Amino acid sequence: MQPLIDLFDQHGPLLVFLNVFIEQLGAPIPAVPTLMLAGTLAAQGLLSAWSALILAVLGSGMANFIWYLAGRRHGHKVLGLMCRISLSPDTCVGRTTRAYTRWGVASLLIARFVPGLSALASPLAGALGLPAGRFVLFDTLGTSLWAGSAIGTGFLLHKQVDAILAALSAIGAVAIPVLLGLLALYVLYRWLERQRLLRFVRLHHMPVAALRERLQQGHAPIVVDVRSAASRASDPRRIPGALEMEVSEVQRLLADVPKDAEIVFYCSCPNEASAALAARALQRHGYRHVHPLAGGLDAWLAQQD
Template sequence: MQQLIDLFDQHGPLLVFINILLEQLGVPLPAIPGLLVAGALSADGRLYWPTVLILAVLASGMANFVWFLAGRRFGIRILALMCRISISPDSCVSRTSNAFTRWGAASLLVARFIPGLSSVASPLAGAMGLPAGRFVLFDTLGTTIWAGSAIAAGALLHRQVDAVITALESIGSLALLVIVSLFALYITYRWLERQTLLRFVRKHRIDVVELRRLFDKGQAPLIVDVRSASLREGDPRRIPGALEMELEEVRHMLADVPKDREIVFYCSCPNEASAAKATRLLQQQGYTKVRPLIGGLDAWLAEHPQADAANDDGQPLNHPA
C-alpha cells in the first residue's frame, strides 16, 4: 500500500489521467478515489491541483469524443455495446435517453454525477446529431465541474483522506482485499438483479414468430412501444399499429384497457428491460395477458426487413442509412 501511495505522490496527475481515460473508455475503474487523493495531496502542497484538473478534463474529453464519433457513425446501435460495458446494462439506455430528451446538451453537465450515465451520454449525443462543437463545450464544462468538485472535496477533507490512507497503510494488503471484495459484492448484486429480470422475461415473453402468427390470424394484441422519445426520434421504425408511450406513462395511459386484453410491450434495450418492467407493472395492476417481446424491435426488424416498420397510416418507412 505504501508503494502505491508513493507512486501516486510522485506521478499523481499522470495516474489520474490514465484512470479517467480508461474509465471513460469503459474499464470499470472508478476515478473519484484518485481525484479525492489528488485533492488531499494538493492541500498538503504535494501536488499542483490545476495540472490534475487539466489532465482529468483532457482524458475525459479524449475518450468521450471517441464515443461521440462512434454514436455519430453507428447511431443508436452503439448504445447496445455501451450498455453491455455498463455495470447496469438493463437500465442505462432508457435513463440516459430520458435525460437527453429532457435536457438536451445540458444533460452532459450532470451526466458524470449519475452512475451508469456518464459513459453512455457521449455516444447518445452523437447518435442524436448534437453538433460536435456544442458537444465539446458541454462535455468539457461538465467534466470540469465533476473533476473540480472531487478535487475540491479531497482538499477540504484532506485530513479525513489522510486518515483513511493511514488506516489502509496500517492493514497493508488486507485493505486491497477488502476493496476488491466490496466491489465484487456489488457486481454480484447487480448480476443477481439482472438474472431475476432475465428469468421474468423468459417466463412471460412472446417471440416475433408467435406475434406474426397472431397478426396473420387477425388476432393482433395491443402493441406498445416503450422506447424513450429520443430513441424513437433516432430510429422512427416501429411495429405496425404500435402505441408509443414512455415507461412512466404506461400505468395511466392504459388504465381504460380491459384487464384481460392481450398486450405486448417492446423496446430496444438490452434484455428487454423496459418492456419487462412495463409488463410487471401491469401484472401488479391485475392485467393477465401482458408480455414483453423477446428481442424487442431489433428482433422484429430482423424477421421483417421490408414491411415491418410503418408510420401511422400503415405505410412502410424507409430504413435509415
Template sequence: MDLITDLFSRHGLIAVAIAVLLHQLGAPLPSTPLLLLLGAESVSRDGFALQAFAAITGAAMVANLLWFWAGRRLGRRVLAALCRVSISPDSCVRQNEISFARRGALTLLIAKFVPGLSMLAPPLAGALGMTAGRFLTWNLLGSALWAAAGLAAGRVFHAQIDALLRELARLGSAAIALGVAVVAAYLAWRLWRRAVVRRELNGFERLEPADVAALQQQGCQIVFVDVRGGPPASRIPGARHLDLGALGDAALAGWPVEAEFITYCACPNDVSAARAAQWLKARGHQARVLRGGIDAWQQAGLALEAV
C-alpha cells in the same frame, strides 16, 4: 500522504491521466477517490491543482470523443454492446434516453456525476445525431466541472483524507482485504439479482415481426406498446407509449381491455419490453413481446409512421 507524494514524484500526472482515460472508456477503476486524493495532495504542492485539473479534463475528453465517434458511426449497436456488460441492462438505454429527452445537451453537463450515465452519454449523443461542436462544448464543460468538483472536495477535506490514509497504512493488508471483500459482495449481489430478473423476464413469449403481422391480417385486435424512453421520431403504426418510470393504473386509461398488447423497445434482449409485458399481465391483460423490437420490425420491411 507520503505514499501519494512518492507516487506522483515517480510517475507524474501521466499516471492520473491514464487512469481517468481507462475509467472513462469503461474500465472498472475508481475515479472519484482518485480526484479526492489529488485534491488533498494539491494542498501541499503549489501549482499541482491546475496540472491535475488539466490532466483529468484532457483525459476525460479523449475517452468521451472516442465514444461519441463510436456512437456516431455504429449508432445503437454500441449502446447495446455497452448495456450487455452493464449491471442493470434493463434500464441502461431507456434511462439515458429519458435524460436526453428532458435535459438535452445539459445531460453532458451532469453525466459524470450520475452512475451509469457517464460512459453512455457520449455514444448516445453521437447516436442521436448531436453535432460535434455542440458535443465538444457541453462535454468540455461537464468534464471540467467534474474535475474541479472532485479536486475542490479533496482540498476541503484534506485533513480527513490524510487521517484516513494514515489509518489504512496502519491496518496494512487487512484494510485492502476488507475493501476487496465489500466490493466483491456488492457485485455478487447485483449480478445475482440481474440473473434472477433476466431469467424471469426471458420467460415471456416473444413473437417475430412476421408472426405479429400475420395476426393483424387475421383480424386480431392488437395494440402495440412502445416502451422506449425518449420521444421517438417514428413508431409502429398506432403504437401507444408506456412510461416504465411512471407505471400506474392511470397509464392505461382509455386503452382497449380485450386487445392483446405487443410490447417493444430498442434495448438489449428486449428486457424493457418484457418488463412492460410482465406489468400488463399482472393486471389481467394479454401481453407478449416483439422479438428484436422496433429494429427487427423495420428490418422485416414492415411499416413505420412518423411521430
C-alpha cells in the same frame, strides 16, 4: 496504504490521467477516489491541483471523444453495445436518451455526475449528430466541473481523507482484500439483477410470428410501445395500433385494462429490457398474460421485409 501514497507522490498527475482515461473508456475503475486523493495531496503541498485538473480533463476528453466518434460513425448500435457489456440493466439507453432529450447539449455539463449517463452521453451525442466543436466545448466544461469538484472536495476535506487513509493503513494488509471483496459483491449484485431480467425475457417473451398470428386472427392483444419519446421521434415506425407510453407510465393501464387481458410490450433496446421491465411491473399487480416482444421493434420490422 503507504506504498500508494508514495506512488502518488512520484507519479500523481500521471495516475490521475490514466485512471480518468480508463474509467471514461468504460472500465469499472472509479476515478473519484483518485481525484479526491489528488486534492488531499494538493492541500499538503505534495501535488499541483491545477496539474491534476488539467490531466483529468485531458484524459476524460480523449476517452469521450473516442466514444463520440464511435457514436457518430455507428449510431445507436454503439449504445446497444455499451449496454450489452454493462452490468447495469439495459434500460440505460432509454434513460440516457430521455435525459439528453430533456436537457439537450447541456446534459453534458452534468453527465459525469450521473451513473449511466456518464458512460453513454458521449456516443449518444455523436449518434444524434451534435457538431464536434460543441461536443468538445460542453464535454470539457462538464468534465472540469466533475473533476474540479472531486479534487476540491479532497482539498477541503483533506484532514478527513487523511484519517480514512490512516485507518486503512492501520488495518494493513487486510484493507485491500476487504475493498476488493466489497467491489466484487457489488459487481455480483448487478450481474444477478441483469440475469433476473434476462430470465424474465426468456420465460415470458412472445415471438413476432405469434403476435402476427394473433393480429391476423382477430384475437389481438393490447400492444404497447414503451420506447422513449426521443426514440419514437428518431424512428417513427411502429406496430399498427400500438399504444405509446414509457416504462414509468405503464401503470396507467391499471385503471382501464382487466387483469386477464393479454398485453405485449415492445421497445428498440438491447435484450428487450424496457419491455421486460414494463411487463414485470404489471405482473406484480396481478397481470399474468404480459409479454415482452422477442427482438422488439427491429424483429417486427425485419419480418416485414
